[in-house]
Amino acid sequence: MVISKRGLVLSATAVILTTVAVTGAGLRLSQSQAFFEESPKELVDEVWQIINRTYVDGTFNQIDWQSVRNQYLERSYKDKKEAYAAIREMLKKLEDPYTRFMDPDEFKNMQIDTSGELTGVGIQITKDEEKKQLLVVSPIEDTPAYQAGILAKDVIVKIDGKTTDGMSLEDAVKMIRGKAGTQVTLTIRRGDKEMNYSLTRKLIEIHPVRARVEDTKIGKVGYIRLNQFSAQAGQEMRNAINDLEAKNVKGYILDLRSNPGGLLYASVEIARMWIDDGTIVSTVDRQGVTDRQQANHSALSDKPLVVLVDGGSASASEILSGALQDHKRAMLVGTKTFGKGLVQSVRGLGDGSGLAVTIAKYLTPSGRDINKQGIKPDVEINLTDEARKSLQQDRNKIGTFDDPQFNKAFEILSQEVAKSPSTQRTATH
Incomplete structure (x- = not known):
């Protein structure tokens, strides 16, 4: 959103x-x-x-x-x-x-409440018009879909046994959505395998930011996982950074994996906490009119930053990670992001119906159009099937040294900390 x-x-x-x-x-x-x-x-x-x-x-x-x-x-x-x-x-x-x-x-x-309290199975889906497939953008963390192991890029081939061939996005949403406590079965194709997932719909309270201090061989490292760009994300991120700064962390790992996006202003607000000056994102309509969102000299930290991304990092996640990469403010680690760079206006019509219209595309500060292309990480590291299964079975391993992508992010962060003036200044206090 x-x-x-x-x-x-x-x-x-x-x-x-x-x-x-x-x-x-x-x-x-x-x-x-x-x-x-x-x-x-x-x-x-x-x-x-x-x-x-x-x-x-x-x-x-x-x-x-x-x-x-x-x-x-x-x-x-x-x-x-x-x-x-x-x-x-x-x-x-x-x-x-x-x-x-x-x-x-x-x-x-589809008028989504961004208060952070939601009911459903916890996935975002889109329609791949070229392949005529219903595609999972990302499961939302700590939701039935996420806990069951549904992944970004999974293809939904059946809903409660009904084929999705020729099914519209709206009809799929109608079938998947329902009252809390009821069940829906999604048949997922992943590669050449098909699997059934029986999901119980539930009320989900989402806290967009989770943060902690990780004691490591290079000292304290701040780990921040951002699940969604909701209305609360900016304030929760601000609180997390301020708390970690007070604890004198040497650097940060920001985890945007499986973050399907959210509010544009939340992504801009968070980008301003890391980027002190320059463009964050531009939107361009058919007349070529560009609306630029700028940093405003209000960054909360200049310490080394590594960002984790994957195929489930979409929309607002790509705005943030693209800005950090273009400004060389952070190293990106993981796999290529989803590639959703279009902006929709949603309006009510006279009879109570509604229309979503693609009105613009957004560009990273360097002018990259990431729609369908995604953002390539600076350091690519894929999870093996075994590693992915291990993380699915025990979500507490995500963002720890049992997580191969986190390990790589820490390796990169250690190198950045070693040459960073900001962390050297911290050490002399």
Whole structure:
């Protein structure tokens, strides 16, 4: 999820969680609701107009968008359901899985509460339009999906025994979501193997930041695991850094593995705690208008920093890790990130339905467009199947010396500490 200063902007992934309403322009229904119910063709045109004004690609996927309008407004629609089907058909022409229409129920369900209390199985999913597959972006730590061992890039082939072939992202979300205490079975394909995961939906309270001091051969090291860029992430990160600074740590390992993203402003706020000056992220719309978020000389530490990333590090995680890498503020260790660099605006429509529209892409400070490309770590280290299984079976090993990627991060950090002026100054106090 991403929220900008200009309004509600969400990430391209669907979060399988029970939701609550958000506030914002267009979400309060009035006389216009009755109007759209009586005139479904107007709803079709409203969607066309929004795409026409704001869609990131001014060529509309190389199609004649005006002709599309004529085609769909020449039709007659006897009810809203026919209009909804036409809208979805129209949007498919853009070949953008992130630009999507939601009926009123779907729209209510995707208005995610960022307070940190969520109900569901705890995964984010997306639709790979090229392969026509439902793909796991990342499981959220300490949720049923995470505990069961579901991984980023897993393909969901069945939900409760029903094939996902041809299934929309919204329909998949509907099937996976449900009341706490009920079960859903996901059939996952990983490589050439298929596995069934029976998950019990539950209420999940997520604390985005976990931190501790690790006593090592080079002295105290601060380990911070960031699970999600929620509304509380910035303050929790600030508290963690201040606490670790007070304990005179020599350096930091920031763990962004399996962090599917969250609020844009949270990623910018956290980046400012590590980067003192310069651009953090730029967003570019189809007119080429760039909105740059800058550091503001408020960094909390200049000590050596190593960041752990993997294929489940997406969206806001990539904003943060890309900024740290471009500014040479941190070394990145792990595997290539997910590659989600598009920004969606989500708005309510006149009849209570909703529309998510890709309006911009974001770039790292050096101008890298990471969409579909991801961010490559400075030092790549893959987990073996055996190591991954060991960490899944005992999550307490994550971020310890029983974790091979953490080991590598510590090795790199030790080298950085040895040559860092900031840690040498600390030693003389």
